Amino acid sequence: MRAAWACFDCRKAVRHALRTPDDVVCPQCGDAAPYLGYKIPVPRRRDIKAWRALKADLQRAAQRTAEAAYQDRVRCIHDLEARLVDLETRPANEGRRRLIAQLRAHLERARSMGPTRCWSRW
Numbered sequence: 001m002r003a004a005w006a007c008f009d010c011r012k013a014v015r016h017a018l019r020t021p022d023d024v025v026c027p028q029c030g031d032a033a034p035y036l037g038y039k040i041p042v043p044r045r046r047d048i049k050a051w052r053a054l055k056a057d058l059q060r061a062a063q064r065t066a067e068a069a070y071q072d073r074v075r076c077i078h079d080l081e082a083r084l085v086d087l088e089t090r091p092a093n094e095g096r097r098r099l100i101a102q103l104r105a106h107l108e109r110a111r112s113m114g115p116t117r118c119w120s121r122w
C-alpha cells in the first residue's frame with residue numbers, strides 16, 4: 001500500500017510505499033511535505049477549493065489529536081496524584097517507599113512535559 005504526502009503550497013502529492021511519515025519533501029519546492037496517510041484522496045492540482053478543505057480537515061484532526069493528548073496527560077496526573085495520596089496513607093515499608101519515589105518522579109515528568117501522551121498506567 002502506498003501512503004501519500006502533500007505540499008499544500010504547490011498542491012502536489014508524493015506517494016511512497018515505505019517511508020517514515022516525516023522524511024518526505026515536496027519534489028517541486030523541497031519543503032517538508034506533511035503526511036496524509038493511506039486513505040485520504042488527494043485532490044486534483046487545479047482544485048484549489050478541495051486543497052483548502054483538505055488542509056482544514058488535517059488541521060482539525062491535528063487539533064483533536066493534541067486535545068486528546070492533553071486530556072490524557074491531565075488524566076495521568078490525576079491518577080498519579082490519587083495513587084500517591086493512597087500510598088502515603090498506608091504504613092511505610094521499603095517497597096512502598098521506592099514506589100512512591102518512582103511515582104513522584106513520573107508525576108514530575110508528566111507535569112513538566114507539554115501536551116503528550118502518558119503511556120504508563122500505574
Ligand SMILES: [Zn+2]
Nearest residue numbers: 007010026029
Ligand atoms: Zn512544494
